[in-house]
Amino acid sequence: MFDKIIRKHILSLKPYSSARDEYTGTIGIFLDANENPFTSVVGKKYNRYPDPHQKEIKTKLAKLKATPPNTIFIGNGSDEPIDLLIRACCEPKKDNIVILPPTYGMYQVCAEIHQVEIKKAPLTSDFQLDETAIEKVVDKHTKIIWICSPNNPSGNLIEESAIINTLKKYPSTLVVVDEAYIDFASRPSMISQLAEFENLVVLQTFSKAWGMAGLRVGVCYANSTLIAVLDKIKYPYNMNMLTQKIVLKALKKVGKKEKMVKTILENKAWLEKKLAKIVNVTKINPSDSNQVLVKFNNAKELFDFLIERKIITRDRTTVHLCEDSIRISIGKKKELKVLLEEIKDFYKQND
Numbered sequence: 001m002f003d004k005i006i007r008k009h010i011l012s013l014k015p016y017s018s019a020r021d022e023y024t025g026t027i028g029i030f031l032d033a034n035e036n037p038f039t040s041v042v043g044k045k046y047n048r049y050p051d052p053h054q055k056e057i058k059t060k061l062a063k064l065k066a067t068p069p070n071t072i073f074i075g076n077g078s079d080e081p082i083d084l085l086i087r088a089c090c091e092p093k094k095d096n097i098v099i100l101p102p103t104y105g106m107y108q109v110c111a112e113i114h115q116v117e118i119k120k121a122p123l124t125s126d127f128q129l130d131e132t133a134i135e136k137v138v139d140k141h142t143k144i145i146w147i148c149s150p151n152n153p154s155g156n157l158i159e160e161s162a163i164i165n166t167l168k169k170y171p172s173t174l175v176v177v178d179e180a181y182i183d184f185a186s187r188p189s190m191i192s193q194l195a196e197f198e199n200l201v202v203l204q205t206f207s208k209a210w211g212m213a214g215l216r217v218g219v220c221y222a223n224s225t226l227i228a229v230l231d232k233i234k235y236p237y238n239m240n241m242l243t244q245k246i247v248l249k250a251l252k253k254v255g256k257k258e259k260m261v262k263t264i265l266e267n268k269a270w271l272e273k274k275l276a277k278i279v280n281v282t283k284i285n286p287s288d289s290n291q292v293l294v295k296f297n298n299a300k301e302l303f304d305f306l307i308e309r310k311i312i313t314r315d316r317t318t319v320h321l322c323e324d325s326i327r328i329s330i331g332k333k334k335e336l337k338v339l340l341e342e343i344k345d346f347y348k349q350n351d
């Protein structure tokens with residue numbers, strides 16, 4: 001199957017072999033990588049190259065996610081696996097990808113950078129997968145179908161049965177399920193289905209629930225054959241030593257992540273309840289993530305008003321199916337209180 005999906009020259013590519021690939025021991029006198037034998041100029045031990053395969057992290061993540069280490073790829077944010085998947089599979093000006101708008105913008109931008117055609121199969125009006133729309137655009141050059149669940153910007157999960165149908169219907173097309181917000185959802189990850197579907201790819205990130213957006217850590221879970229291809233084409237040392245250390249530390253604090261998720265979900269429920277009382281709110285889209293897409297009367301004017309008051313939300317009013325909608329990230333309770341006051345002020349609603 002992968003012979004058909006992966007570009008021919010990538011299949012036969014011989015990757016760069018780093019010093020740390022050729023000798024993997026940790027004890028000895030290291031005179032192989034032209035490193036500085038002293039410490040760094042800032043006094044810390046940054047002088048050695050990091051583990052190119054992040055073995056320690058993969059061992060821990062494998063346990064946490066109940067999937068073998070060779071099904072895991074760790075990248076510089078999810079941006080890296082998104083880019084690598086397109087580069088590995090799509091022949092410029094020949095192959096195409098399918099996206100389901102409204103959705104995360106990076107799939108399209110990455111494809112455009114590589115001159116890969118983008119086909120669109122919009123979600124239904126309640127932001128669910130439209131199987132007929134997908135059927136209409138998929139052709140023999142379609143290499144990847146991108147499904148974001150929970151979806152950004154609508155916030156809701158995509159029904160799992162529709163994802164499974166897609167996986168079955170297009171067995172020689174990659175179906176990427178971007179689960180950036182899965183920690184906030186009531187449904188478990190699709191990682192558990194990797195053994196069943198060769199064409200399934202799951203993306204997760206440390207940027208949202210784990211609170212580590214600034215460190216840039218994204219994870220791709222997939223069939224080990226595909227992971228080996230991503231490993232072959234990535235920059236050899238794509239994850240720096242400091243980040244690796246901090247991720248290892250984070251993996252010991254799953255409880256802390258869960259606690260923050262719980263608080264964020266409570267704040268979301270509170271915000272939704274308060275928004276429902278605002279007369280000019282016309283729709284609150286059900287959310288399985290840490291964002292809510294809210295429809296307002298005069299949404300664009302409200303958005304500009306909020307900016308003036310130094311409250312930054314995301315203007316989605318020009319996005320297909322999101323007309324008159326603003327996407328709100330779930331902040332701290334006191335931040336949301338200020339937001340609500342300003343919204344009421346804008347509409348001159350006083351209660």
Ligand SMILES: *Cc1c(COP(=O)(O)O)cnc(C)c1O
Nearest residue numbers: 077078079104152180205207218
């Ligand atoms: C935020 C987000 C990501 C995370 O991207 P990183 O590069 O890992 O920070 C991925 N996918 C979606 C849909 C997102 O909204």
